[in-house]
Amino acid sequence: MSGHFDTLIVGGGQGGLSTSYYLTRQKRSHLVLERGDIPAPVWRDDRWDSFTLVTPNWDFRLPGASYAGDDPDGFMPREEIVRTFADYVQRHRLPVKYDTEVTEVCADPVGFRVSTRDGDCYTARNVVVATGLFQFPRRHAMAARLVPSIRQIHSGAYRNPAALEPGAVLVVGSSQSGCQIADELNRAGRTVYLCVGRHDRAPRRYRGKDIFEWMRLSGLADQTADSLPSPKLRFTPNPIMAGRHEGGSLNVHRLARNGVRLLGTLQDIDGACLSIAPDLHDNLVGTDQREAELLGKIDMLVSMRKLDLPEEKPERLEDGYAAPLLERLELDEAGVTSVIWATGYGFSFELVRFPVFDEDGYPLQQRGATAQPGLYFVGLPWLYNKRSGLLSGVAEDAAHIAEHIEARDNGKGWSRE
Secondary structure, eight states: OOEEEEEEEEEEEHHHHHHHHHHHHHHOOOEEESSSSSSSSSHSSOOTTBBBBSSOOOGGTTTTEOSSOOOOOOOBHHHHHHHHHHHHHHHOOOEEEOOEEEEEEEEETEEEEEEETOOOEEEEEEEOOOOOOOEOOOOOGGGGOOTTTSSSEEEEGOOOOOGGSSEEEEEEEEEEEHHHHHHHHHHHTOOOEEEOOSSOOOOEEEEEEEHHHHHHHGGGGGGGGSSSSSSSGGGOOOBBOOOTTTTOOOOOHHHTTOOOOEEEEEEEEEEEEEEEEEHHHHHHHHHHHHHHHHHHHHHHHHHTTTTOOOOOOOOOOOOGSSSSSEEEEEHHHTEEEEEEOOEEEOOTTTTTTTBBTTTSBBBBOBTTTSSSEEEEEOOOOTBBBBTSSTTTTHHHHHHHHHHHHHHHTTTOOOOOO
């Protein structure tokens, strides 16, 4: 199959679908190319069975759609997320071609030529790349050194405790997925070891409001990328938390209190023997301090704005400091039969054959528009502000890009951020 379109969108996740919504309203000829068999397939394929959003339902926003259910303060489960995206495409009649993996975006006399793994070729005046930064599981450099008798999987392949072999589980990584999975396994009665590195933490609620409401009230949610001290901070994981009605605050100290066995950073693997850095307590100190600083900023905001909100003394847990600083762990002796690598995801934009990337491989752009006329990116963390890669903020960037395309089509310049 081949064809020419005014705009081609590579990726049918939240960024690509939001852009398609606005282009559809412009009645602009366009097509979304999605490599999966459903819209936004990562929510189905790379999330465990009990997964929920950590943003409240009231913060779920796509252009032309917002949460209208009877549980605005709840957290949307995986099945509902998948269903919501499918309904969104159908309701707004967005043109999506599934099972179509793009392999190359290069120059063409009309603008761009887009090739697919099936041999199809499309041309377009504009291309919007909406593949996100979480494109493939990041393999840990030490994974190949693990003895074959121990099963190892990435967190994206984890589904539920029963799907793992009987025995203890080692989770490597203490960001969002690692802590949530360790918590679930522990609640299911499994013995869990958790390698804890540098991570941030935020309470689910503080002084009567959800933490995401505080992010909006304080302006932190709208912090722009140019305010970051270093571009490297674009890749910093979000603070750990969980979406649960019983509170949803994740705290490594509480995991320790509930029986999770904490370790420091993984340094090396020799078969079934792990070398562990003695940095567990230092990592916990940093996390505790940064959370205290965040809550202090909220207290200052309450005072400055004279908000009528109850005072709250933050719960201070210290259980993790009682964990021994092990520097060696024999997995066989510990009964570990499974290792879950909660080591995040990697990205690559090698399919885009234009020199529009920085030393980290991140696009050089102004709110999604690159120096290559007609080439855009959408749905990336810190594309413009803190919410650019989130369901609550992607619509604003998508609208901007659609307006940019329309202005370009009309032969008008564009300078508004």
